[in-house]
Amino acid sequence: MEKNGRVYILFISYFILNCGFRFSYSPDPAKDVKIWVKNLLRQRSFGYEYRLKSYGTMIDARGYCVVKRGEHVKGRWDYGDTVIYFEYIGVGDREWSKKDGKYLESARGEESNIYDQVKRVLEFDQFELLSHDKDYLFRFNATLPFLAPDRWREMVGYIEISKKFYLPSMIWVGLPDSSVYWQVKIFDYNNKKSIQPLVHDFKDYELKIDSTIGLDSVIKKIQLRLKLLNLSGKIFKADKKLFLRVPWEYEIHDIKDMLAPGKTFIFEIAKNPEEASHIGYHNRNINRPVYLKKLICGYEMIKSVDLKFDHIFCPYLLIRLKKAIEPVGEIAIEVDSVVIATQSLDTEKKMDKIAVYLDMEYPEILKYRAFMLCPLFNIEVMKSGKGLD
Numbered sequence: 001m002e003k004n005g006r007v008y009i010l011f012i013s014y015f016i017l018n019c020g021f022r023f024s025y026s027p028d029p030a031k032d033v034k035i036w037v038k039n040l041l042r043q044r045s046f047g048y049e050y051r052l053k054s055y056g057t058m059i060d061a062r063g064y065c066v067v068k069r070g071e072h073v074k075g076r077w078d079y080g081d082t083v084i085y086f087e088y089i090g091v092g093d094r095e096w097s098k099k100d101g102k103y104l105e106s107a108r109g110e111e112s113n114i115y116d117q118v119k120r121v122l123e124f125d126q127f128e129l130l131s132h133d134k135d136y137l138f139r140f141n142a143t144l145p146f147l148a149p150d151r152w153r154e155m156v157g158y159i160e161i162s163k164k165f166y167l168p169s170m171i172w173v174g175l176p177d178s179s180v181y182w183q184v185k186i187f188d189y190n191n192k193k194s195i196q197p198l199v200h201d202f203k204d205y206e207l208k209i210d211s212t213i214g215l216d217s218v219i220k221k222i223q224l225r226l227k228l229l230n231l232s233g234k235i236f237k238a239d240k241k242l243f244l245r246v247p248w249e250y251e252i253h254d255i256k257d258m259l260a261p262g263k264t265f266i267f268e269i270a271k272n273p274e275e276a277s278h279i280g281y282h283n284r285n286i287n288r289p290v291y292l293k294k295l296i297c298g299y300e301m302i303k304s305v306d307l308k309f310d311h312i313f314c315p316y317l318l319i320r321l322k323k324a325i326e327p328v329g330e331i332a333i334e335v336d337s338v339v340i341a342t343q344s345l346d347t348e349k350k351m352d353k354i355a356v357y358l359d360m361e362y363p364e365i366l367k368y369r370a371f372m373l374c375p376l377f378n379i380e381v382m383k384s385g386k387g388l389d
Contacts, residue, residue: 025311027166029136033127036136036161039314040168040186041119043067044362047188050114054147054180056080064188065115068363070195073112088112091197092249103198118184121157121173135169136161142173147180165189166312189313201248203384205255206241210378215242221376222259228370229258243384252383259379261336262371264299266354267292269330269342280332280339290332290339296325305372307365315365317356319372324350335371 040046045066050073052059061075070091077084087098090112096103110117127138142157160170167189174181209218219235222244226233234245246255269290270276276291303320310316327348333341333356341356358365 029129029132029138029161032166033129033136033138033161034125035314036166036312037122037125037127037159037168039166039312040122041067041361042315042365043167043313044190045193046186047191048114049185049187050075051181051183052147053174053178053182061086063114064191064193064195066193066195067115068361070197071112071114072195073114086111089195089198091195094197094199094249096198105199114184117182118171121171121182122159124157127159130158132163135163144173144182147173147182148175151175190309197247197249199248202245203248203250205244205246205252206382206384207235207244207259208380208382209242210380213377218242218377221374222379225259225262225370225374225376228373229367231258244381252381256381258367258370259376259381260371261378262299262368262375263336264302264368264372264375265334266296266298266325267332267334268294268296268328269332271329280334280337282339282342284338290342292332292334296328296331297321297323299372299375302372305369307369314357315362317358317365317369317372318353319356320353321351324352326350335368340368 045064047064048062050059050061050063056079058078059075060078061073063071063073063075065071070089072087072089074087075085077086088111089096089103090108093108095106095108095112097106098104121142121144124140124142127140129136130139131137138159138161140157140159143152143155145152148155154175155173156176157171157173159168159172161167162169168186170183170185172181172183174183207222209215213221215237219242222235231246231250236243236245244255244259267280270293273291275293277294278292280290280292282288282290301321301323303322305320306318308316308318327350328345330342330344331354332339333343341358343354343356345351345354358368
């Protein structure tokens with residue numbers, strides 16, 4: 001995370017740990033803009049209005065995105081003398097387009113994946129503040145060559161950040177004369193809408209359990225994990241085997257990831273490598289070693305975990321412990337031998353709750369909450385063909 005972002009996170013963490021949830025925030029637009037922009041990718045969902053103007057064509061659309069899940073969008077193509085209305089539902093790698101009152105299935109395209117378009121546009125990380133009268137308006141370098149292949153070097157980008165939510169409300173990329181441009185207006189963040197595919201097909205996966213607990217307890221634990229992940233799966237037995245039935249869009253690697261043990265441990269970070277008992281790596285990156293001094297507590301000590309949003313709509317996990325722990329300078333959160341977060345704790349008091357900010361998209365944060373609340377045993381996941389009856 002950016003250095004200025006880390007300072008902000010430490011500041012908020014201090015107040016969560018010591019003063020409850022009330023805090024003040026004095027934005028520094030020139031420094032904080034990178035946090036605000038990146039924070040868009042950490043939201044659960046958002047609504048949008050999309051406009052694309054190219055030579056001879058105008059596209060206007062309105063849609064809703066559930067991050068890393070799918071989108072539902074309606075709009076029209078205006079070719080000057082012809083107007084065509086469209087509707088798309090995109091889930092996973094599949095897309096349904098409405099034509100003559102019927103939905104046609106195909107591979108998912110750009111028209112139902114505004115989220116990925118936004119991510120690509122915001123890969124640039126240099127922003128110039130132009131105005132802060134109403135909201136914050138920044139200029140940045142951005143190009144969409146397909147709009148004007150012969151003039152793409154002239155393109156410029158603008159992004160507007162809401163002063164109310166500190167989240168992007170408008171992104172614009174195009175030529176300075178507006179002869180061609182791409183624009184997305186963003187609103188209605190984190191509304192609990194859902195995006196569902198139009199084909200309700202299923203896949204079955206066989207589960208082999210490495211556990212000494214009874215089968216009924218195994219099933220209950222897996223069901224709780226699935227519930228925490230908002231996954232509508234069904235566990236059943238057939239031919240003396242255990243199976244998990246899930247919607248068709250979930251591949252075997254998704255299921256293996258969701259049903260990982262998820263054993264969580266909190267370590268004190270050593271002040272120098274010589275004090276470390278072992279070395280962890282941040283998100284498996286060997287270039288980011290974390291020197292772990294001693295174990296503070298394990299998953300058995302976790303009482304509850306809430307996924308919350310702070311004052312600038314940045315999600316974090318509030319971990320409550322069954323017993324207060326002694327104050328330490330800096331901690332690391334390790335899940336299944338992988339360090340997923342480090343956190344400085346500016347407190348001299350014992351702590352029974354810890355606020356943890358994870359630098360990842362919302363579905364990943366939700367996954368780690370499920371891991372912390374419901375650790376599992378080793379589960380081998382195997383393909384079992386398409387839906388058993």
